Amino acid sequence: MNKNRQQSIKTYYNDLAPEYDHDRFANSYGKYIDYQEKKVMHKLMLHRDKETTLDVACGTGRFLRYARYGLDISPNMLEVAQRKYRNRLLFEGNASQMPFEDKKFETIFSFHLVMHLDKETTRQFLEETSRIAKPGATLIFDFPSKYRRQAINYKAENWHASNALSTIEIQAMTTQWLVKSSYGILFFPIHRFPPSTRRYLRRIDTWICRSFLKKYASYIVVILKKKV
Template sequence: MKEEINQYYDKIAENYDSSRFSNSYGKYINNQENRILKKYLNQENVKLNLDLACGTGRFLNYADYGIDISSEMIKISKSKFPSKNIIIGDAEQLPYKNEYFENIISFHLFMHLDITTMEKILSEVSRVTKKEGLFIFDIPSLKRRKISGYQSESWHGGNQIEVEKLKSITYKDWNMECYCGIAFFPIHRIPKKIRKFFILIDNILCESFLKEYSSHLTFVLRKK
């Protein structure tokens, strides 16, 4: 599966930013993800932050280090951020010293993996994160998928989780600072011209008691 993921992202790297985040759908998601990162990370102090699965560098304003399995994605992120420490690497075997990073972020990674692989990566992230450091990441919501009946036909977006399950596999190393939703509304069904008007109320619902029923969940964990 790892090789399939690598080949897939190598193939789409050149047009990834324009195809995924220049349209109203991508801007909607990007707005929500950045809102969370701005809340928890100081963009003036990113020297020891890592973007895990950094892709084309969409979130490298929040980290001076980036790592990704796709060489083509890395080429693009390096062209955008030539002064940053961006390398090709495997999330299951991070090439960094113990307790090296202050904070780590990772978006659109765990959605493609199985729970066993996810646990391995969580262990690696814990190893390289300093005490009290944050790990911020997203994954599709199992509760939402149960309601909608969605089932992925492949590895792409094939993983999902419930909050209690995540707590059960992270409690030894991490405290759950909080979690919130991403895309409570099924925005792909909302007319493109009016999507932007739903962002504010979507954000409110993604922080409410209904948040676990959002499309994706973003977790903020703090290292013990």
């Protein structure tokens, strides 16, 4: 990822940090996505050891309950996260060059990161997570669905959420990780529904996002296993 793009992302989230939680997740649209993502994370992380878990792009700490370690490019986001979780070990850095030793983590997860990267930096992220992951470790992350965007003919205007992919493309980017399963997030175009109806649609949306139609959801959460 070029330095200008990296600096744009850092500045964007530094400026947003004080109001991030409220702006993104206090409204009915944000609560809808938050509900689905938390259901997936609860299922995947319930019995994992947070002492050997890293949250990459931890932001203000929405999922730090599951991880002992956190990494983010934005010092302002980290400051908010540290106030929430004073006993977490948080580091400033980027996803393609992380300040951790080899084979340290059993689980690594990342939400709302890969969507902002380019394809080459996504490959670097997969290589770097492989370096710091133990053999047999699990990697979990999300990205915008390429199939959904093709179906609705959507193209991002800038770096924000521009990196649409498929699970097939993810697997083609790495020889160290194996794609094991996936979930969809946000099948319905919920922004087109009245806010008062959105909570009633969550259950059926969640069901569709676990069906054969999941690749047409807005976002895909993919679960990978590192080769032993």
